[in-house]
Amino acid sequence: MRVVLAEDLFLLRDGLVRMLEAYGFEIVAAVESGPELDRALAESAPDVAVVDVRLPPTHTDEGLQCALRARRARPGLPVLVLSQHVERLYARELLADGNGGVGYLLKDRVFDADQFVDAVRRVAAGGTAMDPQVIQQLLAHRATRERPVDRLTPRELEVLGLMAQGRSNAAIAAQLVVTERAIAKHTSNIFAKLGLEVSDDDNRRVLAVLAHLDRDR
Amino acid sequence: MTGGALLGQTFHMDTQTRQDHAPGGARDRAREVLLAAVRGLVLAAVLLPFSLLMLILTVVSVALVPLGVGLFTTPALLGGVRALADLRRGLADEWCGIRVPPAYRHIPASAKPWTRTFAQLRDPQVRRDLVWLPVDATAGFVTALLPAVLVFYPVEGFALAAGLWRPVARTEPYWYGFVPVTGQASALGAGALALVLLLAGARYAPRLLTAHFRLTRAVLAPGAAELTERVRVLTETRRDAVDSSAAELRRIERDLHDGAQARLVAMGMDLGTVEMLLDRDPEQARELLRRARQSSADALEELRDLVQGIHPPVLAERGLGDAVRALALRLPLPVEVSVELPGRAEAPVESAAYFAVSEVLTNAVKHSGAERLTVDLHHAGGALRITVTDDGRGGASVAGGSGLAGVERRLGTFDGVLAVSSPAGGPTLVTMEIPCALS
Numbered sequence: 001m002r003v004v005l006a007e008d009l010f011l012l013r014d015g016l017v018r019m020l021e022a023y024g025f026e027i028v029a030a031v032e033s034g035p036e037l038d039r040a041l042a043e044s045a046p047d048v049a050v051v052d053v054r055l056p057p058t059h060t061d062e063g064l065q066c067a068l069r070a071r072r073a074r075p076g077l078p079v080l081v082l083s084q085h086v087e088r089l090y091a092r093e094l095l096a097d098g099n100g101g102v103g104y105l106l107k108d109r110v111f112d113a114d115q116f117v118d119a120v121r122r123v124a125a126g127g128t129a130m131d132p133q134v135i136q137q138l139l140a141h142r143a144t145r146e147r148p149v150d151r152l153t154p155r156e157l158e159v160l161g162l163m164a165q166g167r168s169n170a171a172i173a174a175q176l177v178v179t180e181r182a183i184a185k186h187t188s189n190i191f192a193k194l195g196l197e198v199s200d201d202d203n204r205r206v207l208a209v210l211a212h213l214d215r216d217r
Numbered sequence: 218m219t220g221g222a223l224l225g226q227t228f229h230m231d232t233q234t235r236q237d238h239a240p241g242g243a244r245d246r247a248r249e250v251l252l253a254a255v256r257g258l259v260l261a262a263v264l265l266p267f268s269l270l271m272l273i274l275t276v277v278s279v280a281l282v283p284l285g286v287g288l289f290t291t292p293a294l295l296g297g298v299r300a301l302a303d304l305r306r307g308l309a310d311e312w313c314g315i316r317v318p319p320a321y322r323h324i325p326a327s328a329k330p331w332t333r334t335f336a337q338l339r340d341p342q343v344r345r346d347l348v349w350l351p352v353d354a355t356a357g358f359v360t361a362l363l364p365a366v367l368v369f370y371p372v373e374g375f376a377l378a379a380g381l382w383r384p385v386a387r388t389e390p391y392w393y394g395f396v397p398v399t400g401q402a403s404a405l406g407a408g409a410l411a412l413v414l415l416l417a418g419a420r421y422a423p424r425l426l427t428a429h430f431r432l433t434r435a436v437l438a439p440g441a442a443e444l445t446e447r448v449r450v451l452t453e454t455r456r457d458a459v460d461s462s463a464a465e466l467r468r469i470e471r472d473l474h475d476g477a478q479a480r481l482v483a484m485g486m487d488l489g490t491v492e493m494l495l496d497r498d499p500e501q502a503r504e505l506l507r508r509a510r511q512s513s514a515d516a517l518e519e520l521r522d523l524v525q526g527i528h529p530p531v532l533a534e535r536g537l538g539d540a541v542r543a544l545a546l547r548l549p550l551p552v553e554v555s556v557e558l559p560g561r562a563e564a565p566v567e568s569a570a571y572f573a574v575s576e577v578l579t580n581a582v583k584h585s586g587a588e589r590l591t592v593d594l595h596h597a598g599g600a601l602r603i604t605v606t607d608d609g610r611g612g613a614s615v616a617g618g619s620g621l622a623g624v625e626r627r628l629g630t631f632d633g634v635l636a637v638s639s640p641a642g643g644p645t646l647v648t649m650e651i652p653c654a655l656s
Contacts, residue, residue, distance in 0.1 A: 054534065061534040085521055085530045088546040089539060108517050111510055140549060 001124055004046040005030040006037040006063055007082070008055050016050065016110065023117045034062035041070040041077070048124035052107075053083040053090070064090060075099050080123045082107050086131045088138065088214070095128075095210060100203045103129035103166075119166070128166035128206045135164045138213040148194045149213070156193075159186040164209050168202050246419070253422040254368035256312055260361035260429065264305070265354055271298050272350035279338070288330040295337050295346075302346045302437060305353075309430040317430075320439040320447070323600075323634065323652060341443055349436040360429035367418025367425075370394075374411020377404045458630040465527075472523050480516040484509045532571050536561045540571050541592055550582055550590055557595040560655030569631055570594075570601055570651060573624045577605045577647050580620045585609025585645060596655055603649040611643035621647070 003025045007013040010032075017027050029040035033056040041049060049070070055062040067079040080103030081094060094102045103123040109131065110116045119129035139149065139161060152160060162172045169187065173180040187205075191198045194212055199205050275294050281287035299321065309315040322340045324333055337343050373381075374393055382391065382404035390397035393407035394414075439447075487509040494502040524530065532540035538556035545552035561567065574592060581587055587609030594603050615621045615637055625635040633651035 054530075059533075083530075085525070087531055087543045089531070089543040108514055111514060137547060 001048065001121075002026050002028045002044070002046045003120075004028055004037070004040045004044060004049045005051075006032070006034075006040075006049070006055060006066070007052045008032045009052075012052075012107070019110065019113055020050075020117070020120070023113070025120070033057060034066050037063065037066045038069070041066070042073075048078040048080060048120060050080045050082065050120065053081055061090075064093070068093065071097060071099070076101050076126065078123045078126065079103065080105065080120055080129060082110075086133045088134060091130065091134045091210075092214060095207065095214075098207060100128060100207060101126045104134065105129060105131045106133060118171075122166055127203050128210070130165050130206075130210065132161070132165060135161050135213075138164065138210070151193050152190060156186050156190050159183060160190050160209065163187065163190075163206065164213065166206050250368060250419050250422045253364045253426040254418065255365070256308075257361045257363065257422070257426050257429070258365035258369070260308075261358055261365060264301075265358045265361065267301055268350045268353040268357070271301055272347075272354065275347065275350070282334065288334050291334045292330065292337060295343055298346050298350065299343070302349065305433055306437070309433055313427045313430045315427070315430045315434055317434045317437050318439065319437075320443060323632065323650070342439065345437055345439075349433070352432070352436050356432060357429060360425055360432060364418065364422035364425045367414055367422055371411035371415035371418070374407045374414070378408025378411070380404075382407075454626075454629040454632075457626050461627060469523065469527065472519070476519040476523070477516040480512045480519070484512040484516070487512070528568060529571065532567060537567045537570055538594060540567075541574055541594060544571075544575055544578065545590075545592065548578060548582055548590070550587065552578065552590040552592060554592045555594070558601075558655060559596065562596075562601055562651075562653045562655055566601065566631055566651055566653045569627060569633070570603060570649070573628055573633075573635075573649055574603060574605065576620050576624050577649075580613070581605065581607040581609065581645065585611075585613065585643070587643075587645075596653075599652055599654065601651045601653050603651075605647045605649075606644060608644050610641075611639045611645050612641050613637055613639040613645050613647070624649075 001024075003020055005013065005016055005020070005027055007016060007030075013030055013032065017030050020027060028044045028046055029036075031037050031040050035057075037049075037051065037055065040046075049067065051063045051067050053061050053063045055066070064081060067081055071077050071079060075097065076099040078101035079094075081090070082105055083090075084107055086104060086106055091104050094104055101123055103119055105116075105119060109119070123129050139157065149157070149160070158176065159172060162175060167175070169180050169183045173183045176183070188198055194209075196208050196212060199208065271294065275291070275298060278287050278290040278294050282291060299319075303319065306317040306319060309317050319342060321342045322336070324336045324340075328336065377385070377391070377393055377398055382398045382401065385391045386398045386400075386404075390399045390403075392398070394410050396403060396407045396410055398404050398407050487505045491502045491505045491509070494505065529540055529543075531543045535543075536558070538554075538558055541556070542554050545554045562570070574594075578590060578592070581590055585607045587607035589608050591606045592603070593606075594601070596602070613619070613621065615625055615635065621635065621637060628635055628649060628651060631651045631653070633649060636648045637645070638648075639645040
């Protein structure tokens with residue numbers, strides 16, 4: 001799998017290259033600034049781009065802007081955005097085109113190499129990888145009125161949280177140590193309670209849940 | 218307005234006087250004299266009539282305040298007077314290097330006509346503007362016209378001496394100054410007077426123009442009492458700023474010391490032990506590795522919170538508008554945010570504004586019982602204007618050590634102001650203004 005990597009700090013860039021190569025990815029470009037990233041994305045047509053939000057020369061949200069630009073030029077281009085902090089605002093912008101193939105994770109998530117690589121693969125395959133912190137913000141208690149989400153059981157909330165991160169039923173089942181059938185049952189309950197249409201397509205399902213949570217909150 | 222500016226002013230005047238006596242070329246001197254004359258003429262003929270006009274209009278308008286009409290015309294007219302005075306301030310600096318610092322009080326744009334009119338009339342600078350109008354129309358007129366007269370009037374005298382007396386003094390004497398011109402002899406007398414005037418003009422015209430602007434400064438510039446007051450306010454806000462930044466630094470130091478720093482120490486220690494245990498007890502080594510990883514995750518989490526409190530990353534990346542939007546998305550209540558900022562303010566102003574909004578919103582969420590909040594950010598009249606509204610129970614106030622008092626104090630460092638309108642039963646409206654330019 002061909003990867004373009006953009007990260008301005010040498011230590012992190014080097015570490016990511018090593019890790020991804022160890023898991024069998026091919027790093028076609030490892031760049032350190034916005035303009036270089038623009039060029040790499042245009043020239044090397046990667047399967048997935050792993051991009052730091054903050055890049056030179058502006059040291060603002062250059063990386064995010066590059067990623068959004070590249071996805072406008074090539075809709076659905078898989079992009080995994082990494083950052084020291086996560087904002088619902090940015091998640092919303094990344095998800096806005098409804099095309100999938102989007103990841104948005106805290107840099108801390110690279111600590112768990114297996115999970116991180118799993119997220120990269122998922123995004124490359126057109127899926128979603130949302131940071132648990134984003135989901136936490138979306139599910140956070142809302143003081144004034146009752147929402148459909150408040151009618152879920154604790155277990156269902158747990159499943160919903162994992163689903164919103166972009167995990168498949170199999171992965172959720174493995175994490176919660178239950179059968180996939182049990183998860184499928186939870187999922188259909190959740191969709192019924194939220195008033196969403198059940199879809200067999202994992203990715204559509206995630207996007208629908210995220211859209212619902214973002215709208216509802 | 219500051220001591221530095223005043224010193225600069227004196228220095229400027231000194232150089233000006235020295236230039237008068239400098240043995241520069243005669244042509245330079247002639248140009249300087251002619252320029253002073255033209256400028257004096259422009260002032261006397263074009264600008265001073267406006268002073269008279271504004272004086273009359275303002276007096277009428279203020280007289281109409283009891284009838285109500287004046288409430289609407291007075292602010293506009295005072296604005297006009299200010300523009301006129303600002304123009305003269307600009308010319309004083311440009312033409313004679315005399316700096317006349319303005320010291321208007323800041324009045325919120327949202328003020329009602331009544332409040333606005335009286336706040337303006339109470340402003341010492343506005344009062345000085347009004348005193349300046351009649352002074353400008355009399356003494357100012359004379360000092361501005363004199364250089365022009367001294368330089369241009371002699372032209373007529375020379376023309377008379379050269380033969381112009383023939384057509385103009387045919388039947389009765391033609392008066393040039395105090396000289397009755399009747400024939401060639403008296404025409405030569407007029408020429409002599411013209412020469413004297415011109416010599417006086419050559420010597421004094423630039424100085425007279427300077428005198429005009431010094432007069433302007435004497436009337437328009439703030440007095441010592443006002444400067445003392447300003448110094449007092451600045452000293453106070455500076456002390457607040459230093460205090461709060463020192464407290465902030467202490468908090469950051471403590472957080473780092475007890476948090477991230479301690480965790481990194483623990484992590485290093487665990488890793489050292491892991492190295493030792495690697496061969497002897499791999500199982501325990503693995504457990505310690507897991508703990509070290511957890512420590513690093515916790516340290517990161519703490520650093521992230523700390524950074525959020527020092528300078529939120531979204532603020533650095535996107536500026537005030539998006540930072541407030543992101544903040545709104547984190548709150549447990551629906552917050553409607555509207556932003557109209559054509560550029561970015563300076564970083565310290567953005568940061569102060571962000572934390573002010575954050576504090577006011579947090580306050581509203583905690584205490585108001587509101588269901589909806591709105592934030593409006595825009596830039597107008599040289600100031601960043603922020604309005605936070607909630608539909609809660611009201612009764613908020615700046616008094617009594619509330620969070621709002623802290624916000625007011627911190628905005629004070631930037632000459633910013635905060636106003637709260639919060640009747641019992643709501644709604645609450647908090648308005649903040651920080652004078653600043655956008656880039």
